[in-house]
Amino acid sequence: ILRGSEARPHLKPYMASLQLDGQHVCGGFLIAEQWVLSAAHCTEETDGKLFQVLLGAHSLTEPEPHKRLYQVRAQFPHPGSNIHNNKDDLLLLQLEEKAELNADVRVLPFQREDRDVAPDTMCEVAGWGTIDHSGTRPDKLQQLERPVISRDVCNHRTRHDGTITKNMMCTDSRRRDTCKGDSGGPLVCGGVAEGVVTASSRVCGNYKKPAIYTRIAPYAAWIDGVMASADG
């Protein structure tokens, strides 16, 4: 998160850090006791290794009462996701066991009604992604409030030039923005997860490249289907 602020500790108890060998790679969030939603692109440089999921954390390094690292039983990238574009950029992770829910670990509901969030709506995004252009990583969770911009503005030829589908949404990226390592985190509007951070152009903090999110509502049936089939 570029030019955000430190989140109030444990006030975003749904936040997950997807890790490999103890290193934060991507964000994610708890959508059910045994399920975390993130971005499919996060599996690009993992050459088949499974993530570990850190829940209940504010600091990535300091001991905290309800901080716990969960093993992942299985990862389900959306079948339509691919490395060449940011279509269907969603990843479901089934934890090895149900997460222990408490004050610092809680499920975040996601939007099921497929209707665009109104432009200028203020939403919030959080993550342990880089906080400057030299790639400095924060130890503590950062947050940022950003206004939604309309798909028409986001699709302008000087912005994302028609690549924003009805399954995506955008927020203003002037100076304050998401960046490397924030992918997979939730865009929360009115207490409900409306989108999942996707890297797309990888550019951070440039108003000509608004931040892009995969809208969750269009994928509610896929999410329910995977959870139902894997839970058995």
Ligand SMILES: NCc1cccc(Nc2n[nH]c3ncnc(Nc4cccc(O)c4)c23)c1
């Ligand atoms: N703002 C959109 C957005 C959301 C999520 C991730 C991203 N960026 C990135 N995702 N993956 C990346 N791998 C390498 N570099 C990256 N961005 C980068 C790095 C240093 C300086 C800078 O200005 C931008 C990214 C960008």
